[in-house]
Amino acid sequence: MSTALAVLTAAGSGTRLGGDGPKALVELAGTTLLERSARGLAQAGVAGIVVTAPADQVDTFATYFPDGRITLTSEQGESCSIPVLVVAGSSASRQASVALGLDALETLTETHGMCLDASTPVLVHDAARALTPPDAIRRVIAAVTLGYNAVIPVLPVTDTLKQVGDSTASAHLGIGLRPVMATIDRSALVSVQTPQGFAWSTLREAHESARTRGANERTAATDDAGLVEDAGGQVMTVPGDLLSMKVTTRLDLALATLLLDQS
C-alpha cells in the first residue's frame, strides 16, 4: 500500500474576494489560504503535494514552500516536512488545471523516489477550502485505501431547491424574474466538497477519457468525480465537514476568520 499524494488547485483569481491578486494568497488571520490548505493535507498524512498556481505566479507561490517543502512542527518542537512542487495551472478550467497537476505528480514522485502505482490514493483539493480538518481528509484517504476508487466528501442540502425557467426582464423592477418550474426533492441531494480522493489509475484514466472525448472549457466538469462518472466509474460519498467550506466571497472570509478565532 502506498501513501496518499495530492494536487492542490490554487489557480483561481480573488475577484469575488474583492482582491486583485490570486485567491490562494488571500490571508486568513495572517496566513494564506494556500499555506493553510497545504498544511492541512500534510497534517492528514499526505506525503507529497503538487500546487497548481496561476501561470504568472509560479515563482511567487513557490516562495511559500522554502526548498520545495512544507514543514510541520509539533508542540514538542519536532519537525517533519514533505515535498511540494508548484506548477502552472490553466486559466481555461479547473479540469485543465488538475490535468496539469497530474502530469506534475509524476515528476514529483520520480524526483523524490516515491511510489505512484495504480492504487496510490491521490487527492484533489481546493486551496480555498483552507479550514478542512485533517480528520475529514483522512476519511477520504481511508476509503480510497480500502479499495473505493473514487470518494467524495459531502453534506446534506439544507435549503429548499427549485428548478427555474428563463428570465423575463422587468423594466419596472430593474431585475430579471424567473418562473419556478418544479420543486426538487432534496432528500437525495448533497453538496460536494474536497478533497476528492481517487486511486491513481482511476483519476488518470478519467482525465484521459475526458481529453479523448474532447471535453473543453465549455463542457468541463466542475469536479473530478464528475469525470469518473462520465467515464462510467462508481463514485462513493463519505461525510464532509462544515469547516471544509469554500472561501469564495468576503462573507466566507469573515465567517472563516470568526471560526478560527473560536477554535
Ligand SMILES: C[C@](O)(CO)[C@H](O)COP(=O)(O)O
Ligand atoms: C470541486 C468543488 O469544490 C466541489 O464543490 C467545486 O466544484 C469547485 O468549484 P470552483 O468554481 O472551481 O471553485
